[in-house]
Amino acid sequence: MSVTSVIDTQLARLRVRYAGSGLPKFFAWWTRELKGLLPARWRGLFAEGAQELLVDTDAGGLRVWRQSGERCVEYGRIARDQAAEDLRNEFARLRDRIDDPGVRVFHCFPAKRTLRRELILPAAAEDRLRQVLAFEMDRQTPFKADQVYFDHRIVQRDAAAKNLKIELHVLPRGQLDNELAALTAAGIALDGVDCWRDAPGSGRAGLNLLPQERRVKRVNQRLRLNLALGAATALLFVAAGLLFLNNRQTALDTMGAEVDKAKTEAKQTAILTKRLKDNASSASYLYRLKRDSTSMTAMLADLTKRLPDDTFLERLTVDEKGKVEVQGQSGNANKLIEGLQKSDVLDNAAFIGTVQPDLRTRKDRFTMNFQLHKQAEPEPQDKDKKAGDRNGRKAAESVDAPAA
Incomplete structure (x- = not known):
């Protein structure tokens, strides 16, 4: 038995259990009550439901x-006397x-063309009802199962007697194959073949005589969307946990880094x-260094003072x-x-470099450099003062090194 057959069997059993429970009646009642609470215009929109195209010849x-x-x-x-294209x-x-x-297409014909039979079958046959009807076809009709298109509907379930009342609809293949070929051309x-409830245009009877293998293959977009939303929800749940x-x-990690930084700063302090x-x-060396250097304000x-009024600077840098x-x-x-000399x-x-004219401002664009004038250092009075200055300079360098 293939995997597909096993899945179909399990789905059939689930459908049987669902149909035998009280859930279908409850959901039908609940839907009617909810629709009754809506405005009349909205009820009309919901009453339309899914759309279908019905074709007859x-x-x-x-x-x-x-x-x-x-x-x-x-x-x-659509007129028949046209080319296939x-x-x-x-x-x-x-x-x-x-x-x-995703609109579905059905071929419909008058209900009097079908052969209808009412059968009483055991409730246990509901899991494989179509196979049972195929076995019973030559006993209940003049045809064999491979000579007809057929479908059924469950009219009544008798829980006490544990049986089902089935309405079987049969149509010989020879009566329908030509019509199906014309429609295919x-x-x-087609998603299915059905008969009218009454006169043409009265609506489908709710059957589907077309075998499953001849129906158009459609993708259940709603199921795919629900599965995608479920997967997305699970992924978001996992992502939220991982993010937390x-x-x-x-x-x-931040607290640990702050503690380590505080320890390092304490050690440096x-x-x-x-x-x-x-x-x-x-400190005395730093004071003399500042005293002997030209200040930025003076520069x-x-x-x-030296630059003319028609001159302006765009950039000025001073290195150490x-x-x-x-x-x-x-x-x-x-x-x-x-002037600067x-x-x-x-x-x-x-x-x-070279001086270049600026066409926008009509001035000369230049780049130049010069050196700050260094004041003469005073002569040391004795060897002790000179040694003190040298020691002070080394001490200042040792203080500046960690700060840098």
């Missing part, structure tokens, strides 16, 4: 009916007018405090060795060197 051609719930109206006619295009046009890619893929654990771990106490003489004041580099624009850049603060002014 007559001498003139094909008639297409559109059924929504219990309502069935004529949807269009035109028939396919005409039916495709009618079907595309319905905004539902017209590009109409990751947040806890991140918080612990202790080391710096000890060095500052051991090298208090470095900017002198530079402002006192080398200054400026970039800017001037009305006459060639005269800048002459008179400075007592700036030495060795020179251009870097």
Whole structure:
């Protein structure tokens, strides 16, 4: 037995158990009560339900009916005296007018064409009811199972007697094969074959005489969507748990890093405090270093004084060795060197590269550098003072090294 057969058998048993329980009646009652609470206009929308296209044939051609719930109206006619390609295009046009890619298509014919029999079968046969009916076909009808299309409906379940009342509908294959071939040639893929409840256009009777293997294969989009949503929900649940654990771990790591940082800072503070106490003489060296160096304020004041009014700077950098580099624009850049040579603060002014005109501002764009003027260091009075300055400089360097 194949896996598909096992699955079909189990599904059939589940359907039987569900049909034998009180759940179908409860859900039907619950649905009616919920619909009764809705406004009349909304009830009409819900009453339409799924849409289906019903096709029947007559001498003139094909008639297409559109059924929504219990309502069935004529949807269009397709003349038979057309080429097969035109028939396919005409039916495709009618079907595309319905905004539902999963709309089902049924071929319907008058109910008087079918042979109907009522049978009483044991309730245990419900699991394999179609196979049982196929075995009983030659006993209940003049035909064999492979000569007819058939379907059934359960009219009554007698729980006390443990039997089923079955209504069997049979149609010889020879009466329907030509019609199915014509519909196939017209590009109409059928989901089933049914008969009218009464006159043509009265709606389907609710049967499907077409064998399962001849029905069009459709994908249950709703089932796929539900499975995808279920899988997404499970993934989100797992992701939420992992995210919670990751947040806890991140918080612990952050706290550990803060503790380690506090320990490191405490150690550095202790080391710096000890060095500052051991090298208090470095303060005098730093004072002299500041006194002997040219301040940035003096440099900017002198530079402002020496540059003409039609000159402005775009960039100014000073490195640790006192080398200054400026970039800017001037009305006459060639005269800048002459003015800066008179400075007592700036030495060795020179251009870097060539002076280029700026078409937008109509000025000369220049880049130049110069050196801050270093004041002469006072001569040491004796060897002890000179040694003290040297020790102070080394102490200052040892203090600056950890801070850097």
